[in-house]
Each structure stands twice: as structure tokens, then as C-alpha cells.
Amino acid sequence: NAGVTQTPKFRILKIGQSMTLQCTQDMNHNYMYWYRQDPGMGLKLIYYSVGAGITDKGEVPNGYNVSRSTTEDFPLRLELAAPSQTSVYFCASIPEGSGNTEAFFGQGTRLTVV
Amino acid sequence: GNSVTQMEGPVTLSEEAFLTINCTYTATGYPSLFWYVQYPGEGLQLLLKATKADDKGSNKGFEATYRKETTSFHLEKGSVQVSDSAVYFCALSHYNQGGKLIFGQGTELSVKP
Numbered sequence: 001n002a003g004v005t006q007t008p009k010f011r012i013l014k015i016g017q018s019m020t021l022q023c024t025q026d027m028n029h030n031y032m033y034w035y036r037q038d039p040g041m042g043l044k045l046i047y048y049s050v051g052a053g054i055t056d057k058g059e060v061p062n063g064y065n066v067s068r069s070t071t072e073d074f075p076l077r078l079e080l081a082a083p084s085q086t087s088v089y090f091c092a093s094i095p096e097g098s099g100n101t102e103a104f105f106g107q108g109t110r111l112t113v114v
Numbered sequence: 115g116n117s118v119t120q121m122e123g124p125v126t127l128s129e130e131a132f133l134t135i136n137c138t139y140t141a142t143g144y145p146s147l148f149w150y151v152q153y154p155g156e157g158l159q160l161l162l163k164a165t166k167a168d169d170k171g172s173n174k175g176f177e178a179t180y181r182k183e184t185t186s187f188h189l190e191k192g193s194v195q196v197s198d199s200a201v202y203f204c205a206l207s208h209y210n211q212g213g214k215l216i217f218g219q220g221t222e223l224s225v226k227p
Contacts, residue, residue: 004157031213042118042203042217043158050212058214090157097213100146100165105157 002026006091006106013081013113021076021109023091031094032074033058033103034066036087043090049074050097081113116141116211120204120218127194127225135189135221137178137204145206147171147180147187148215152201161189161202194225 007022025032030051035043045058049068063085065077074093078085091106121136139147146165150158162171167182176191187204204218 033214035215035217040219042219043215044217045214048212048214092158092215094213097211099207099209099211099213100163101213102160102163103150103158103213103215105150105159107155107157 004091004093004104004106006089006109008109009107010110011112013078013111015081015083015113017081018077018079019081019111021078021089021091021111023074023076023106024072025074025091025093025104026072027093027095027104028071029093029095029104030071031097032068033092034064034074034076035090035092036060037090037108038087046076046089078111083113085111086113087111116145116206116208116216118204118206118216118218120202120221123201123220124222124224127223129196129225129227130193131225133189133191133194133198133223135202135204135223137187137189137218139185139187139204139206141185141206141208143208144182145208147178148205148207149176149178149187149189150203150205150217152203152220154200158203194223196225196227199223199225 033048034046047066149161162173164171164180
């Protein structure tokens with residue numbers, strides 16, 4: 001059972017470059033999320049989606065874009081990478097949005113912008 | 115707005131010591147409360163949860179009780195092992211917030227043999 005799969009695991013970008021972080025889940029979950037984890041800061045929500053074709057901003061969306069064309073995939077796009085986007089990125093999914101459901105996380109993508 | 119505050123880390127303990135990691139929250143109504151654990155090089159995974167006041171979540175020897183009167187959800191374990199070394203996150207989620215999690219800053223635990 002693969003769960004939530006993120007690629008790549010590590011990436012170094014130069015300032016101004018762009019890239020897409022991939023996230024796919026095989027649990028048929030409707031709700032998907034992108035968080036970033038900075039040292040000593042916990043996880044902050046970047047974007048989320050409640051189903052295919054529906055996305056919305058989280059707490060820290062600036063500099064990112066997302067799309068949700070299928071239930072399985074939720075890619076995160078970085079345009080014009082900046083050093084402030086150096087972080088560890090986690091994708092997560094849950095089956096429904098009642099607020100008391102376990103979230104399943106990918107293993108993370110460690111991104112460094114230099 | 116909603117927020118979660120955890121005790122500062124890192125925490126270093128000897129094997130078989132008692133563990134407490136404090137967590138307090140600010141939220142309206144009755145959020146669900148969670149503890150997630152992140153082992154080195156891995157993503158987060160649910161350790162335990164409680165969805166209403168006075169509930170006790172438990173798993174792998176860890177426990178936490180949802181205390182509405184003190185807005186707390188402290189994590190405890192009676193005897194830690196080296197394999198418990200990880201980062202622990204307290205989090206909350208509200209029923210009307212689409213499953214979004216609000217996290218504390220995380221507490222790193224290191225257990226020495």
C-alpha cells in the first residue's frame with residue numbers, strides 16, 4: 001500500500017528557477033494538502049484541495065501554485081524560486097473533512113534554494 | 115485565531131525515564147486534538163488523537179488527555195525507549211475547517227541508552 005508518495009526527495013534550485021513538487025495518493029482521498037516545515041516553526045499550510053478541480057489558499061500561499069485535475073494527484077508549483085522557499089515540503093491527504101480524521105503524510109521533499 | 119503552543123525542545127532523556135511534552139491550544143468550540151510523530155528522515159504519522167473533552171488518546175505506551183478546562187493536551191509516556199527518539203507535533207483541527215491541521219512548533223526528543 002503506497003499511501004502518499006512525493007517526488008523528488010531532495011532538490012537544489014537556483015534563485016529564479018522553477019519546479020514542480022509531485023504528490024500522488026492511492027487511497028481515493030478527496031482532501032489533499034501541502035505544508036511546509038521550517039526549523040522550530042512547525043508546519044504551515046500552503047494550499048489545499050477538497051476534491052478534483054477545487055483548490056484554495058492556506059496560510060502561506062505566496063510564491064506557489066497548485067492544481068488538482070485528478071483525485072490522485074496534487075502537484076505544487078514554485079515559480080521564481082527564492083531563498084525564503086528553502087524548506088521541507090509535505091503533502092498530506094485525508095478521506096473527508098470532518099476535522100477528526102487521521103492525515104496521511106508523504107515522506108517530504110527537502111528543497112534548498114541558493 | 116486558532117493556535118497551538120508546545121514546550122520548547124530539544125528534550126534529552128535517559129532510557130526508561132518518564133516523558134511529558136506540554137501542549138496548550140487556543141480555539142473556539144471543541145476542536146479535535148492530535149499528536150503526530152516524525153521519525154528521522156520520514157514524514158509525519160499519527161500517534162494518537164482525542165475528539166472531545168475528557169477523551170484520552172493512547173498508542174504505543176503514549177497517552178494524552180483532552181482537558182477543556184486548561185485547554186491542554188499533554189503527551190506522556192511512563193518509560194521511554196531509544197526508539198522513541200523523534201520530533202513530536204501537537205495539532206488541532208476544527209470540524210468546519212476542511213480538515214486543515216494547525217501545528218505546534220514541534221518538540222525534538224532524544225533518548226540515550
